[in-house]
Amino acid sequence: MIRLNTDNLNVGYGEHLIVKNLNVEIPDKKITTIIGSNGCGKSTLLKAITRIISHRSGSIVLDGKDITKENTKVxxxxMAILPQTPDIINGLTVGELVSYGRFPYQKGFGRLSNRDIEVIDWALEVTGTSTFKYRSVDALSGxxxxxxxxxxxxxxxxxxxxLDEPTTYLDMAHQLEVLELLQRLNIEQDRTIIMVLHDLNQxxxxxxxxxxxxxxEVVKAGNSEEVINRSVLKKVFHIDAEIGRDPRTNKPMCITYNLIKGEQKNEKDLDSISTIAHAVH
Known part of the structure; x- marks a missing residue:
């Protein structure tokens, strides 16, 4: 089932177009991961879909409606988004930060209702952070x-x-902890998870x-078998990868890789030639 999709989406900053005529469908109640090299448009796509930034043309459709026409609180x-580097207000406690998630449901002076408090405590319990409720956020580990x-x-x-790169700056144990939490939320709570990751094996x-x-632009979309292979990784990252099998999950995994230096040089040469040609004309 598809609830969320883009249709010929174009997003850019200034004169520079970053996302180009993008057509993607996000499977409902599944974990979708977006991969690609730095600057390819991963974070820009997330920001556009969640309406943090505006798109130039095309459409983003959720439940059959264009999100630009949807009420902000609705x-x-x-949908919720966890940015790559969330801003922290100094001195804010964990409980206070989590309470900000109740903003769409608050009325009047924004006082927390009994329902709000129940949901906040549940969210803390599910994520294993209840014991931090009255601690300062900036005193916690990554x-x-x-x-x-x-x-x-x-x-x-x-x-x-x-989630935009939710494992960035975390050590290996904490990366796994966060990803297993997200997987559990997907399986046990039917949450649809869309995240940007740099680690191909994750x-x-x-x-x-x-x-x-x-x-x-989309080079390939599909399951891990269809995307994590030598052909796709060559196109996306310009690497010659050796693909094996994860002995615990039997999923494909990148064992090692080399840069494809010769072809990378050729691409740069072509870019230079193109720039010179435009200058001449």
Whole structure:
């Protein structure tokens, strides 16, 4: 089932177009991971879909409606986003931060209702952060802090959660902790998870559906077998990869890789030739 999709989506900054005529479908109640090199449009796509930034043309459709025409609070009850580097207000406690997820449901002076408090405590419990409720957020470790941000997204009670590089700056143990939490939320709570990841093996292990981007366009979309292979990785990352099998999950995994230096040089030469040709004309 598809609830969320883009149709000929174009997004850019200034004169530079980053996402180009993009058509993607996000499977409902699955984990979707977006992969690609730096600057390919991964974060831009997430920001456009969640209406953090405007798109130039095309459409983003959720439940049959263009999101640009949706009421902000109504949309905030359907989707939540955890940015790559969330801003932290100094001195804010964990409980206070998680309570911000209840904003779409508050009326009047914004006082927390009994229902709000129940949901906040549930989100803290699910993410294993209840013991931090009265601690300052900026006093937590990176892994603890990331779980608290996820708790805030859960408190928003949305069926769709976007995360932009949720494992960045975390050590291996905390990366696995966060990804297993997201997987558990997907399996046990039917949450639709869309996240950007840099680690190809983590993408292959945890994602049901992978979208590989290059220069703002989809190179390949599908399951890990269809995307994590030598041909696709060559196009997306310009690497010659050796693909094996994860002995625990039997999913494909990138064992090692080399840069394809000769072809990379040729591409740069072609770019230079193109620039010179435009200058001449």
């Amino acid at each position: 949309l905030a009850k359907k 892994g603890q802090r990331q779980r608290v941000w996820i708790a805030m997204a859960l408190a928003q009670e949305t069926e769709i959660i976007f 993408a292959a292990r945890f994602a049901d559906y992978i979208i590989a981007l290059k220069d703002g």
